[in-house]
Amino acid sequence: MYMYLNGQIIPEEEAVISVFDHGFMYGLGLFETIRVYDGHPFLLDDHLHRLNEGLQEMNIEKSFGREEIVSVIQYLLEKNDIKNAYIRWNVSAGNGMIGLQTDQYIAPNTIVYIKPLPKAEGIMEKTGQIVTIPRNTPEGAFRLKSHHFFNNILAKREIGTDMTIEGIFLTNEGYLAEGITSNLFWVINGMLYTPSLRTGILNGITRQFILSLAENMGIVIKEGMFPLDILADAEEVFVTNSIQEIIPIKRIDTYGYKGLKGTIASVFHKEYRKYSNQLWSVKELGGIKE
Structure with a gap:
């Protein structure tokens, strides 16, 4: 190459x-x-x-x-x-x-x-696993996409090489944070939840896209500091990043979800594919960015 x-x-x-x-x-x-x-x-x-x-x-x-x-x-x-x-x-x-x-x-x-990469086609599904090592805090005012990845490496060692598993961080205080290489979302009663940037997570580009898309679709968005047990009430969970796009999660530890059968994740994925060969910025959608 x-x-x-x-x-x-x-x-x-x-x-x-x-x-x-x-x-x-x-x-x-x-x-x-x-x-x-x-x-x-x-x-x-x-x-x-x-x-x-x-x-x-x-x-x-x-x-x-x-x-x-x-x-x-x-x-x-x-x-x-x-x-x-x-x-x-x-x-x-x-x-x-x-x-x-x-x-x-x-x-x-x-x-x-x-x-x-292969031409984008179907949607994939993964299993989530809460990792024991907490998400480290940003070294400055906000998290940079920097060379400092040892925290992620330690988490990856916990889950091993299985590409169908995504490790999920909690903060040191026990709040839901993000995946090892992804941002985290879940759905409860038709409302979209995601951890706030105040948890110290990366403000992912696909995260920004999903938030703008959700607002345009009239979906209520809740960003905040959420404990792990809120996932017991979720119907859908999915993670996002710029390479793997939108990945439904079928299970996190003992909690089970709709996975590929999830309605909202499927709609987001279809919209994502509709725009993936044309948009330059989330701003072209309108909507919000935290």
Whole structure:
């Protein structure tokens, strides 16, 4: 496969960066995972907004616009002869001396990974499992999609390699938080519930899409600090992320749900597919974002 590194399209085996990159030394880096549907990078503007906001928070002198990103993605798609793809747009702080740096990073490394995905078709189903390790708190004012993933790795070790299981975090106080690689939703009496950003979760791009879609459909949305036992009353549970889309959950520990038979998750999935090869931003839907 060919990938992108600092302005060049190169074979992946030729991609190298310095061992003095502070993304490697201190975890100062961010990434976005973007799914491309038949050549279209879905909700790209929202990914860029989150990325640029995070770069500013990390004091990395870099920002990206749609035209630049689309040009790179299209080139990678053509060079690798694929139309449907997983894109990881990664920005690492760049080189520095040994020791913590307070000055702005002015020469970050931009690395774009790509791998082919099958054409989007059916909806998948998973089982949820509450993990014992609590979700760590954000290191700053809000959670960044950063290189700091050890909390997620520890949770993944608990559930193992089975791809049909999604681990679900609780906060240290016992509130429902998010999946290891996803945001969490559930339905009670036709109302849509999801943990608040105040729990320290990532404000996922697909999460934002679902909230806007739900408001447009007239579905009551409840965001808050919810204990685990609220899931005993749920009829549907599903998780979301930008690559796996909307994934119904059929069971979490001893609680059973509708899974693939869930009405609201199915409607959301159909709407998601309707827009996946055309929308650039959640704003095109209207609705809300927390």
